Amino acid sequence: MIARPRAFLPYLPLLVALLATLSYWPGLVTYDSVRQYDQALSGLFDDWHPPMMEWIWRQMIPFWPGPAPMLLLQLLLYGAGLAGLIGWAARRGRARLALAIGCVALMPLSLALMGAVLKDCLMAGALMAASALALAGWRGSGTARVACVLLVLFAATLRFNAFLAGVPILLVALGPAVFATRLRLSIAAIGASAMLLASMPLANRALHAQSSDVGLSLVIFDLAGITYYSGQDAFPPIQGVGDPVAVVRRCYTPVKWDSFSWWVDPLCPIHFEKVRQAMKRGHGGGTVWLAGKVARHPIAYIRHRLGHWNINARFWVHDWVERPIQRVSAPNDWGFRVAARGPIDWVDRAARWSALTPLDWPCVWMALGAGLLLAAQRLSSRVAIRMFAGSSLLYGLGYGVFSVASELRYYLWTMMAGALALVIALADLPRVALARRGGVLLSIFGPAAIVAAAAAMARLF
Numbered sequence: 027m028i029a030r031p032r033a034f035l036p037y038l039p040l041l042v043a044l045l046a047t048l049s050y051w052p053g054l055v056t057y058d059s060v061r062q063y064d065q066a067l068s069g070l071f072d073d074w075h076p077p078m079m080e081w082i083w084r085q086m087i088p089f090w091p092g093p094a095p096m097l098l099l100q101l102l103l104y105g106a107g108l109a110g111l112i113g114w115a116a117r118r119g120r121a122r123l124a125l126a127i128g129c130v131a132l133m134p135l136s137l138a139l140m141g142a143v144l145k146d147c148l149m150a151g152a153l154m155a156a157s158a159l160a161l162a163g164w165r166g167s168g169t170a171r172v173a174c175v176l177l178v179l180f181a182a183t184l185r186f187n188a189f190l191a192g193v194p195i196l197l198v199a200l201g202p203a204v205f206a207t208r209l210r211l212s213i214a215a216i217g218a219s220a221m222l223l224a225s226m227p228l229a230n231r232a233l234h235a236q237s238s239d240v241g242l243s244l245v246i247f248d249l250a251g252i253t254y255y256s257g258q259d260a261f262p263p264i265q266g267v268g269d270p271v272a273v274v275r276r277c278y279t280p281v282k283w284d285s286f287s288w289w290v291d292p293l294c295p296i297h298f299e300k301v302r303q304a305m306k307r308g309h310g311g312g313t314v315w316l317a318g319k320v321a322r323h324p325i326a327y328i329r330h331r332l333g334h335w336n337i338n339a340r341f342w343v344h345d346w347v348e349r350p351i352q353r354v355s356a357p358n359d360w361g362f363r364v365a366a367r368g369p370i371d372w373v374d375r376a377a378r379w380s381a382l383t384p385l386d387w388p389c390v391w392m393a394l395g396a397g398l399l400l401a402a403q404r405l406s407s408r409v410a411i412r413m414f415a416g417s418s419l420l421y422g423l424g425y426g427v428f429s430v431a432s433e434l435r436y437y438l439w440t441m442m443a444g445a446l447a448l449v450i451a452l453a454d455l456p457r458v459a460l461a462r463r464g465g466v467l468l469s470i471f472g473p474a475a476i477v478a479a480a481a482a483m484a485r486l487f
Contacts, residue, residue, distance in 0.1 A: 036112045036124035043131035044105050049369040050141025053097030055355045055362050059143045063093070063360075070236075076145050076226070077235035078183040093143045093362055103151030103177075104140060110158025111446065115453075123453035130445045135386050138351040138377035139438050141364075145184045146435045152181040153191055153417070153439055157446075160199040161410055174199040182225035187428045189222035191421035191439055196222070198413045239302055245312035246301050247283035247430045251330025252323045254278045260319040262304040267295050280333040281347060282431035335426040338436070339389040341477070342484040350381035350434045381434065384478040388422055388437040391444040393477040394470070395419030398447045401469035404462065405454040414447035 055063065062075050066083035079096075086095040108131055115124035131137075140147050156177035163170035178192040178199075196218040197204055197211070204214045252260040259270040267273055277285045277294040284290060288298050305312050320327045336342050353374050355363045364370060377386075384390045398415035402408040422440035429436065451470055458466055 032121070033116070036116065036121070036128040037109060039125070039128040040105060040108050040112065040131045043137055044101060046137045046369065046373050047101060047141045049373055050138075050364050051094070051097070052362065052364075053093035054142040054352055054364050055093050055358060056142060056144060056352060057356045058145075059093065059096075060356050060358045060362075063358075071230075071233055072236045072238040073230045074238040074240045076184045077233045078180070078226075078229050079145055079148060081233050092360065096143045096148070097141070100143070100148040100151040101140060103148070103155045107151065107154030107156070107158045110155070110162065114158065114161050120453060123450065126449035126453060127446065130442070130449060133385070133441065133445060134373070134376035134380040135350065135434065136438065136442060137373050139435055141370075141373070142352060142435075144435060146438050149181045149184040149188055149191075150439045150442060152177045152184070153188075153195065154442065156181065156192075156195050156199075157413065157417075157443075160195050160413065163199055164201060164409060171199045171201070178222065179225050182222040183229040184226075186223075186226050187421070187424045189219055189225075190424040191417045191443070192222050193218045194413045194416035194420065198409060239312075242298065242302055242305070242312050243283050243287070243430050244428065245316045246286045246296075246298065247334075248316055248327065248330065249301075249319060250274050250278045250283075250286060250296070251280070251334070252319050252326045255326035255329045256323040258323070260323065261296060261301065262307070262315060264296055264300050264304050267300075270296060280330065281337055284431070331426060334429060334432070338425055338429050338432040339392065339422070340387040340434075341389040341481050343481075344485060346381070347432045349378070350386065351377045384474075384481070386434060386441070387478070387481055388434070388440055389481060390474050390478045391437065391441050392419055392422040393473040394448060395422065395440070395444050397470045397473045398444075398451055400473075401451060401466050404458060404466055404469075405451055406457050407450050407454050411447050411451050411454075414443045414450070418443035418447060 058075055062080050063083065065071050065075075065077075066080045066087060069084060071077040071080050082099070083096055086099075089095075108127065111127050112124045115121075115127055140150075156174045159170045159174035159177065163174060175196060178196050182188045182192055193215055197214055200214060203210070205211055249260045253271055253274040257271060261270055264270065273295050277296065279285055286294050286297050286301075301312075305315065337347055340347065351374065353364075353370075380386045395415045395418040398411055399419065402411040402415065405411060418440045421443075422437055425436055448470070455463060455466065
């Protein structure tokens, strides 16, 4: 009679977290998800947002219209994944670790963001479930390994840079034999990367999604940054623009690319449609053109990328870049909205407060991931720690190259995976010889402490 409540205890924080997130019922919709729902209704997909998510949504609409089924899907994957990880710890007789894993679900930003119907949240749910299956299949179930691979492939159809998060999980799913030699590990990593990179274009083609030239947003942002920092026009000839450098100086901001989009008012003279037309006049395609400009102006490109990533990762910034989470749904034709008041206010307040602390600064989590990878060799759960820390760090670092905006939701998985790696590492600490514990703790927290201190100074002065 006593054992059952104790066995349930680690799941209690997860249950509380899921109930708190459900205060966003039926699911907060953003401008992105409003556009996706419209395409799910019509069945006519383009690839600006992941067609796979729209196709799944479309299958649900006849049974349950609206955002609720997508909210439940991402929470089901997320909750099942964390429950699986709690069970993984409990089966090893590690009750404290099981409870700590359950408490990871209580991170305020996760509580709020998981209430929004977003590709980032669905991807995080899929990766969480895949991680639990990878550990379950490490020395055992082949079924768990296959399910893990399928979930990681699914996650890769939701974000083109998801391969960075998925490769460490896939390597663990493949089992101990992959780690026998460095050559075998390298071949497996290259193969996993290629497979995950191919997932999105293959899925888009299978779903007959029309090309929206979504990749041009990154090209435009980088060309604008190169122009801004080099003082030389990096764009192809654009009709009606006499002085591109002056235009870019007026329109460019390192925060995000949106000032060159078609939805801003006033419209920048250099905007998405004009650049697309210029590229189609025979300049080798956006990626080829950008590669040439990066080769010609590497310093300007690096300054642009570092300037954006600094803001994106919340490192040397003085104020909020933007509100960390949304509180109300975007305007829509179907009347989808979340509660005006109630528990949702508590979750929103907690998320906004935590965004002011290192708990929600991506730069700190990436530094922590690096420290955990350094310490992992001396810890008994090194496989799990490396999987989560590697996935967290690689995915976060990827936004140094691929990002076009500065939203915290981009780093949702980086924070979740980093927190899981941290609690597993700390639970291993008592198994380390007393004389070595100080060195392990320094490896784990040293990089993060330095980054957090510097970032805090930027906000104070």
